[in-house]
Amino acid sequence: xxxxxxxxxxxxxxxxxxxxxxxxxxxxxxxxxxxxxxxxxxxxxxxxxxxxxxxxxxxxxxxxxxxxxxxxxxxxxxxxxxxxxxxxxxxxxxxxxxxxxxxxxxxxxxxxxxxxxxxxxxxxxxxxxxxxxxxxxxxxxxxxxxxxxxxxxxxxxxxxxxxxxxxxxxxxxxxxxxxxxxxxxxxxxxxxxxxxxxxxxxxxxxxxxxxxxxxxxxxxxxxxxxxxxxxxxxxxxxxxxxxxxxxxxxxxxxxxxxxxxxxxxxxxxxxxxxxxxxxxxxxxxxxxxxxxxxxxxxxxxxxxxxxx
Amino acid sequence: xxxxxxxxxxxxxxxxxxxxxxxxxxxxxxxxxxxxxxxxxxxxxxxxxxxxxxxxxxxxxxxxxxxxxxxxxxxxxxxxxxxxxxxxxxxxxxxxxxxxxxxxxxxxxxxxxxxxxxxxxxxxxxxxxxxxxxxxxxxxxxxxxxxxxxxxxxxxxxxxxxxxxxxxxxxxxxxxxxxxxxxxxxxxxxxxxxxxxxxxxxxxxxxxxxxxxxxxxxxxxxxxxxxxxxxxxxxx
Numbered sequence: 001x002x003x004x005x006x007x008x009x010x011x012x013x014x015x016x017x018x019x020x021x022x023x024x025x026x027x028x029x030x031x032x033x034x035x036x037x038x039x040x041x042x043x044x045x046x047x048x049x050x051x052x053x054x055x056x057x058x059x060x061x062x063x064x065x066x067x068x069x070x071x072x073x074x075x076x077x078x079x080x081x082x083x084x085x086x087x088x089x090x091x092x093x094x095x096x097x098x099x100x101x102x103x104x105x106x107x108x109x110x111x112x113x114x115x116x117x118x119x120x121x122x123x124x125x126x127x128x129x130x131x132x133x134x135x136x137x138x139x140x141x142x143x144x145x146x147x148x149x150x151x152x153x154x155x156x157x158x159x160x161x162x163x164x165x166x167x168x169x170x171x172x173x174x175x176x177x178x179x180x181x182x183x184x185x186x187x188x189x190x191x192x193x194x195x196x197x198x199x200x201x202x203x204x205x206x207x208x209x210x211x212x213x214x215x216x217x218x219x220x221x222x223x224x225x226x227x228x229x230x231x232x233x234x235x236x237x238x239x240x241x242x243x244x245x246x247x248x249x250x251x252x253x254x255x256x257x258x259x260x261x262x263x264x265x266x267x268x269x270x271x272x273x274x275x276x277x278x279x280x281x282x283x284x285x286x287x288x289x290x291x292x293x294x295x296x297x298x299x300x301x302x303x304x305x306x307x308x
Numbered sequence: 309x310x311x312x313x314x315x316x317x318x319x320x321x322x323x324x325x326x327x328x329x330x331x332x333x334x335x336x337x338x339x340x341x342x343x344x345x346x347x348x349x350x351x352x353x354x355x356x357x358x359x360x361x362x363x364x365x366x367x368x369x370x371x372x373x374x375x376x377x378x379x380x381x382x383x384x385x386x387x388x389x390x391x392x393x394x395x396x397x398x399x400x401x402x403x404x405x406x407x408x409x410x411x412x413x414x415x416x417x418x419x420x421x422x423x424x425x426x427x428x429x430x431x432x433x434x435x436x437x438x439x440x441x442x443x444x445x446x447x448x449x450x451x452x453x454x455x456x457x458x459x460x461x462x463x464x465x466x467x468x469x470x471x472x473x474x475x476x477x478x479x480x481x482x483x484x485x486x487x488x489x490x491x492x493x494x495x496x497x498x499x500x501x502x503x504x505x506x507x508x509x510x511x512x513x514x515x516x517x518x519x520x521x522x523x524x525x526x527x528x529x530x531x532x533x534x535x536x537x538x539x540x541x542x543x544x
Contacts, residue, residue, distance in 0.1 A: 011533045012526060015504055017511050046537050050505055053486040054479060058384045062394050066384055066401045070376065073406055074369055079413055212416070243417050246358055 003029075006036045014043045110142050110161055140165075172200060182213045191223035198226050202233030211237065215247040224257040231260060235267040245271055249280050258290055265296045272300050357421050364412045372409055379422055380405070382507070383429050389502055390433045391440075392487070400436060404429045419516060426517045430499055437495035489539035497532035504529055 006029050012018045013026050030037045145159040170177045184197035198217050201210050217230035231251060237244040245268070252264035271277050278301070285297035357378065363371035383404060387397035407428050415424055490498060496518070503514045515525040 008530070011530050012511075015511075015529070017526070042537070043533075046533065046540075047505070049482065049540070050486060050536070052479065052482060054483040055506075056388055056392070058381070058388045058394070058397065062388075062398065063381060063384055066398045067376075067380065069398065070402055070405050071373065073402065074373070074409060077406055077409055079367060079410055208418075242420075246417065250358075 003033060003036055006030065006033070007039055010036075010040055010043050013040070014047050172203060178204075178207075178210065182209065185213050185217055185226075191221075191226060194221060194223065195226045195229055198229045198233070202229065205233050205237065211241075211244065215244065218247055218251050224255075224260055227251070227255065227257065227260050228263060231263055231267065238267055239270045245274065245277065249276060252284070253280060258292065261290070261293055262296065265293065265300060269300060272304055278304070358417070361412065361415060361417075361421060364409075365415070369409075372412065375421070376405055379425055382422075383425070386426075386429060386502065386507065387433060389506060390498065391436055396436060396440075400429065400432045403432055407432075423513060423516050426503075427519065430503075430517050434495045434499060437498065485540060486536075489536050492539050493532055493535055497528055497535065500525055500528040501532040501536070 006026055009018055009022060009026060013023060018026065030040050140163050142161040142163045145161065146157075147159075148157045149155075150157060168176060168180060172178070178201075181197040181201050184193050185201055194217070198214065198221075201213060205211050205214060211234070214230045214233055218227050218234065221227050221230070231248070234244050234248065238248055239245075248264050248268055252261055252268065255261050255264070265281075268277050268281075272281065281297045281301050284293055285301055286294075288294045288297065357375065360371045360375045364375060380401065384397055384401050387400040387404075388394065391397050391400065404425070408425055411428075415421065490501070493501065499518065500514055503509045503517070504511065509517075511525040511529065512522045515522040518525065
């Protein structure tokens with residue numbers, strides 16, 4: 001602690017940005033150093049003088065005019081939705097309500113896959129199941145495109161699409177593996193596979209993308225087992241990560257499964273002093289439809305020290 | 309004239325760290341009540357915002373307009389302070405919220421909404437400050453919406469009890485000197501000082517808004533205060 005350090009930090013002190021230990025040391029130094037005490041007085045005077053300047057405040061009519069102008073523009077403004085069209089979660093949610101859309105998506109997916117296959121295949125060669133071709137043998141037929149009877153004989157030409165299973169082995173740290181797990185956690189129609197992928201992703205929740213996927217699974221997965229698994233993996237982040245805390249609060253309030261909600265209350269315990277958590281707990285303790293949740297919320301609140 | 313004699317009390321909205329927040333009730337003598345009120349209101353606002361953002365992301369314009377109401381006074385105030393022009397402030401307000409509306413789908417809840425929104429606003433203000441070379445020695449005379457030039461300081465009436473013309477004049481003179489000193493700062497220094505001194509934000513938040521580190525924000529604040537002190541001393 002010397003005069004140089006004090007002078008470098010006096011601005012932070014006056015603007016209340018110095019940590020407690022730094023504040024203490026600075027105050028101790030200033031108490032016995034006249035130069036630094038004078039500098040502190042000057043800095044405090046500066047702050048007061050700057051606050052004394054007349055403040056330019058927008059007039060209410062300027063605010064009203066700005067609001068009207070914005071409202072007019074918003075009527076014709078469009079949101080950027082490009083990337084959202086690629087978000088599998090949005091598609092999933094829409095599919096829940098629209099079987100026709102789901103079917104259309106499926107067909108479009110197969111068509112795109114088949115298109116890629118045609119481009120990759122040598123010209124003039126129609127893929128065909130040939131005995132002894134291991135790839136073709138493993139492939140499953142996704143759909144028949146066209147059947148044409150050849151003239152002057154009993155031969156036919158059948159155009160069809162196949163889905164060829166692929167396999168990838170690798171470490172959980174491998175980005176390609178993580179990508180596939182993220183995809184499976186979001187999009188797979190088999191809830192067992194989703195649960196497995198969430199389970200594996202949960203081993204690496206420090207990764208922001210993985211944590212986001214886990215939050216999405218918690219909030220939007222249709223299977224309570226998957227949601228519960230995602231919830232458990234997010235537990236350690238509830239205290240320090242606002243996004244995770246908000247996701248848990250949302251699950252606590254809106255999840256249809258009592259087990260998920262009970263676990264959410266339990267996991268929110270370390271953050272129970274946080275204002276938003278406390279507010280939600282107060283509301284649940286008062287009028288939640290489930291007696292168990294009301295009691296649990298009440299107990300958690302009772303364990304809090306009084307703020308005042 | 310002592311600086312203390314002219315000190316204007318900082319409003320609760322400035323120290324809350326949440327721009328534009330007003331206390332739940334105007335008068336509460338009990339400090340802890342007031343603190344609790346702020347905390348609860350902050351929490352309610354956060355939960356409200358999350359719901360509104362999700363609705364806005366689904367294309368609900370009314371939800372977005374409600375979000376605008378939460379923050380637009382603070383945004384307009386910031387733009388007005390920095391540009392010194394009603395017209396420019398209104399343009400920045402307009403551009404910022406239109407940009408926010410178009411991009412709200414990309415908001416991923418990784419930071420608070422106001423940090424995200426302020427990132428847009430501060431970028432627009434910095435662009436504006438870069439484009440417009442502030443005339444350093446001029447008093448802040450600007451064009452109003454009516455197209456007539458007028459001094460911004462004329463708009464600021466001293467509302468305090470016991471204010472007298474002589475006191476008011478001195479206060480305006482100080483204001484003019486401060487405006488001139490602020491005009492000598494770089495755009496970034498001006499922005500950091502505005503967000504810290506007038507908007508009462510934490511340096512960590514300011515760093516996030518300006519896409520930089522807290523350490524850089526600290527250094528910028530230090531530089532800005534040093535420059536301002538030198539400028540004000542020279543003007544005496």
